Amino acid sequence: MLTNKVKKIALLTGGGDCSGLNAVINAVTKTAILKYNYKVIGYKFGYRGLYKNDFVDLTLESVSGIQHKGGTILYSSNKDNLFDYLIEENGEIIRKDVSDIAIANLKKEGVDALVIIGGDGTLTSARDFARKGINVVGVPKTIDNDLFATDITFGFNSAVSIATEALDRLHTTAESHHRVMILEVMGRNSGWIALEAGIAGSADVILIPEISYDINKIVNKIRERDERGKPFTIIVVAEGAKPKDGEVVISKIVPDSPDPIRLGGIGNKLAEDLEKLIKNHEIRSTVLGHVQRGGITSTYDRILSARYGSKAVELIEKNLYGNMVCLKGNEISYESLENVIGKIKGVNPSGELVEVAKNIGICLGD
Ligand code: F6P
Numbered sequence: 001m002l003t004n005k006v007k008k009i010a011l012l013t014g015g016g017d018c019s020g021l022n023a024v025i026n027a028v029t030k031t032a033i034l035k036y037n038y039k040v041i042g043y044k045f046g047y048r049g050l051y052k053n054d055f056v057d058l059t060l061e062s063v064s065g066i067q068h069k070g071g072t073i074l075y076s077s078n079k080d081n082l083f084d085y086l087i088e089e090n091g092e093i094i095r096k097d098v099s100d101i102a103i104a105n106l107k108k109e110g111v112d113a114l115v116i117i118g119g120d121g122t123l124t125s126a127r128d129f130a131r132k133g134i135n136v137v138g139v140p141k142t143i144d145n146d147l148f149a150t151d152i153t154f155g156f157n158s159a160v161s162i163a164t165e166a167l168d169r170l171h172t173t174a175e176s177h178h179r180v181m182i183l184e185v186m187g188r189n190s191g192w193i194a195l196e197a198g199i200a201g202s203a204d205v206i207l208i209p210e211i212s213y214d215i216n217k218i219v220n221k222i223r224e225r226d227e228r229g230k231p232f233t234i235i236v237v238a239e240g241a242k243p244k245d246g247e248v249v250i251s252k253i254v255p256d257s258p259d260p261i262r263l264g265g266i267g268n269k270l271a272e273d274l275e276k277l278i279k280n281h282e283i284r285s286t287v288l289g290h291v292q293r294g295g296i297t298s299t300y301d302r303i304l305s306a307r308y309g310s311k312a313v314e315l316i317e318k319n320l321y322g323n324m325v326c327l328k329g330n331e332i333s334y335e336s337l338e339n340v341i342g343k344i345k346g347v348n349p350s351g352e353l354v355e356v357a358k359n360i361g362i363c364l365g366d
Pocket of ligand 1: 016078119142143144186187188239262263293
């Protein structure tokens with residue numbers, strides 16, 4: 001892994017999928033082959049493929065026609081941390097550091113550098129492989145947009161577009177029935193999807209994890225709209241939002257996942273709580289769920305992914321390992337993985353975007 005002239009690179013996609021993964025695979029593969037004449041392979045199911053040495057050759061033919069498609073042709077897994085991997089040994093299921101097996105596989109295949117496409121969990125392992133001397137470049141993926149050191153992760157824009165369309169659709173049905181409509185969106189512990197979709201989709205109330213909400217503020221907003229002759233209200237709530245003096249709602253625990261908590265259910269809880277206080281409107285709650293991760297990739301994400309993929313290969317050619325490509329302003333740049341991991345980029349409750357939302361009359365629940 002210490003050669004200067006790179007001949008072969010590998011890539012893998014880890015964590016929850018999102019739109020733009022295929023666009024990055026496309027850009028990395030084409031840039032590597034057309035510009036630098038590298039060979040390219042892709043490990044299947046993220047780190048699991050690296051551990052099992054399960055890979056496919058990536059060629060101009062195999063990536064043809066994938067740029068706009070959601071998902072990942074390499075498949076993904078959000079359970080396989082090779083530094084703390086679940087394996088069966090002597091009839092027992094134990095956790096073990098199997099990273100050296102992965103490194104041996106890379107050497108066996110003559111892989112000079114590895115492009116790791118993922119969010120916080122996947123890139124934490126990328127950093128750990130870099131610490132073990134592997135030539136690694138990271139690409140920031142997640143609909144949650146919560147990765148530190150990049151202004152935007154790919155996948156986020158597509159998710160916001162889907163959530164915005166959902167709000168547009170809820171508007172017409174809310175208005176027809178004079179209802180209060182709640183849309184629960186993803187985002188883990190950050191409120192980026194809710195905030196941006198809420199602004200774009202003209203929500204009346206946006207609830208995010210970074211600002212605990214007071215239900216009375218929401219009730220006041222509904223009443224104020226009634227008085228203005230707008231007897232319907234649209235609320236977008238991030239799955240990680242919580243009431244003041246309350247807790248987040250957990251939908252399930254995935255025991256074999258490195259990050260086992262799955263949030264979900266705050267939309268229904270809010271509907272139940274509001275029903276006790278609002279008697280003149282019916283209330284309905286919709287959970288958008290994994291729809292936010294699938295389908296056609298937005299134009300913005302296709303371009304961002306192409307830029308990220310191309311830059312990742314440039315970093316390899318320049319021996320700039322241990323870094324993650326990132327967007328700063330409108331410039332594609334890079335940042336050491338050491339500075340990225342372990343810091344979550346949440347919405348700034350007193351930042352410009354929250355201020356804009358409040359300026360245009362949206363209630364943030366505070
Ligand atoms: O991190 C992406 C994300 O979609 C989160 O927004 C959500 O909380 C989580 O993954 C869902 O995970 P799973 O696909 O395991 O249900």
